[in-house]
Amino acid sequence: xxxxxxxxxxxxxxxxxxxxxxxxxxxxxxxxxxxxxxxxxxxxxxxxxxxxxxxxxxxxxxxxxxxxxxxxxxxxxxxxxxxxxxxxxxxxxxxxxxxxxxxxxxxxxxxxxxxxxxxxxxxxxxxxxxxxxxxxxxxxxxxxxxxxxxxxxxxxxxxxxxxxxxxxxxxxxxxxxxxxxxxxxxxxxxxxxxxxxxxxxxxxxxxxxxxxxxxxxxxxxxxxxxxxxxxxxxxxxxxxxxxxxxxxxxxxxxxxxxxxxxxxxxxxxxxxxxxxxxxxxxxxxxxxxxxxxxxxxxxxxxxxxxxxxxxxxxxxxxxxxxxxxxxxxxxxxxxxxxxx
Amino acid sequence: xxxxxxxxxxxxxxxxxxxxxxxxxxxxxxxxxxxxxxxxxxxxxxxxxxxxxxxx
Numbered sequence: 001x002x003x004x005x006x007x008x009x010x011x012x013x014x015x016x017x018x019x020x021x022x023x024x025x026x027x028x029x030x031x032x033x034x035x036x037x038x039x040x041x042x043x044x045x046x047x048x049x050x051x052x053x054x055x056x057x058x059x060x061x062x063x064x065x066x067x068x069x070x071x072x073x074x075x076x077x078x079x080x081x082x083x084x085x086x087x088x089x090x091x092x093x094x095x096x097x098x099x100x101x102x103x104x105x106x107x108x109x110x111x112x113x114x115x116x117x118x119x120x121x122x123x124x125x126x127x128x129x130x131x132x133x134x135x136x137x138x139x140x141x142x143x144x145x146x147x148x149x150x151x152x153x154x155x156x157x158x159x160x161x162x163x164x165x166x167x168x169x170x171x172x173x174x175x176x177x178x179x180x181x182x183x184x185x186x187x188x189x190x191x192x193x194x195x196x197x198x199x200x201x202x203x204x205x206x207x208x209x210x211x212x213x214x215x216x217x218x219x220x221x222x223x224x225x226x227x228x229x230x231x232x233x234x235x236x237x238x239x240x241x242x243x244x245x246x247x248x249x250x251x252x253x254x255x256x257x258x259x260x261x262x263x264x265x266x267x268x269x270x271x272x273x274x275x276x277x278x279x280x281x282x283x284x285x286x287x288x289x290x291x292x293x294x295x296x297x298x299x300x301x302x303x304x305x306x307x308x309x310x311x312x313x314x315x316x317x318x319x320x321x322x323x324x325x326x327x328x329x330x331x332x333x334x335x336x337x338x339x340x
Numbered sequence: 341x342x343x344x345x346x347x348x349x350x351x352x353x354x355x356x357x358x359x360x361x362x363x364x365x366x367x368x369x370x371x372x373x374x375x376x377x378x379x380x381x382x383x384x385x386x387x388x389x390x391x392x393x394x395x396x
Contacts, residue, residue: 007362014369016382016385019381019382019383020378020382022377023382024382027382045391108380109381172381195382196384198393209393210393215391216389217388218384219380221379221380222380226381229389232388233388264377267368267372268365272365297383301383304386308386
């Protein structure tokens with residue numbers, strides 16, 4: 001255990017580079033491809049200081065496992081017309097099923113086949129399912145394990161609510177996602193991610209900006225954190241609550257249900273994959289969670305983002321590993337009663 | 341670049357230290373970096389939003 005702690009901490013400094021090397025080719029390809037689709041939407045700058053006719057308070061709905069375990073739909077339904085609801089793509093199904101239409105949905109991952117599933121994949125077939133078991137394995141939304149059934153229901157929901165959805169669509173998104181959103185007739189607001197420092201020599205972020213002139217937004221490494229960043233610096237919300245932002249697994253989650261299990265076992269022997277996980281005690285919920293090298297990195301990045309803002313963040317997740325001085329840990333009902 | 345070569349022999353044979361299991365994993369992680377072992381997106385420290393960029 002001591003060894004794994006040391007290793008996971010040690011590789012944190014490398015995670016930025018690892019992510020960059022892993023993604024840069026695909027990012028460039030997607031951005032270049034999406035250039036011809038930019039006219040199908042607007043720039044995210046049109047959402048600057050937007051409040052959607054509500055209080056300037058946001059609730060971010062991440063897609064962590066707590067979203068299902070600590071079902072908060074009753075409170076959400078009560079407050080949804082008064083606060084800005086921002087959903088990560090992975091929580092859209094959960095929202096729509098519960099008749100909650102978010103004010104904004106954020107998507108950014110460049111994966112060529114998986115992300116479209118969060119919006120319903122019109123081309124899903126058994127052959128595709130055989131090739132990728134991600135949705136059967138993942139711990140985020142267990143309804144997705146019944147893949148065809150969930151996909152058909154999601155297609156119905158996104159076809160029904162598509163026109164009402166505002167999507168903060170990252171230029172790195174896949175061809176499949178962009179085409180699906182256009183088909184859903186959603187309102188698209190494009191943005192670029194920072195991929196490096198634009199003041200650096202030969203910066204790719206600067207090249208991307210010079211080509212499409214879209215704002216550069218720091219994503220924090222994942223969709224939930226990007227949603228927080230959009231609430232903070234695009235919409236200008238000074239109070240941001242979050243649910244489903246765990247960056248961790250419940251202690252009873254089997255390793256093969258974790259996000260990177262398939263890749264870890266592919267490249268590292270089974271005895272070595274334990275080095276990529278770490279147990280963390282949450283003193284507020286008084287329970288243990290465990291995290292992996294990527295979620296742990298997301299947490300580190302998120303805390304850095306929190307140290308660089310004037311807004312106050314309330315973690316209403318009821319679990320996970322986001323706790324500390326820079327974040328208030330309260331339940332959603334208390335948050336809503338106090339501020340809405 | 342010129343190669344500076346000593347004209348003497350060492351009394352002891354210098355052997356490379358063995359890599360620990362963690363070091364081996366770390367090297368392997370970096371080698372496999374182009375596979376799905378990182379996050380969903382790049383994170384750039386201390387940046388928030390740039391609505392515009394000043395020309396260089």
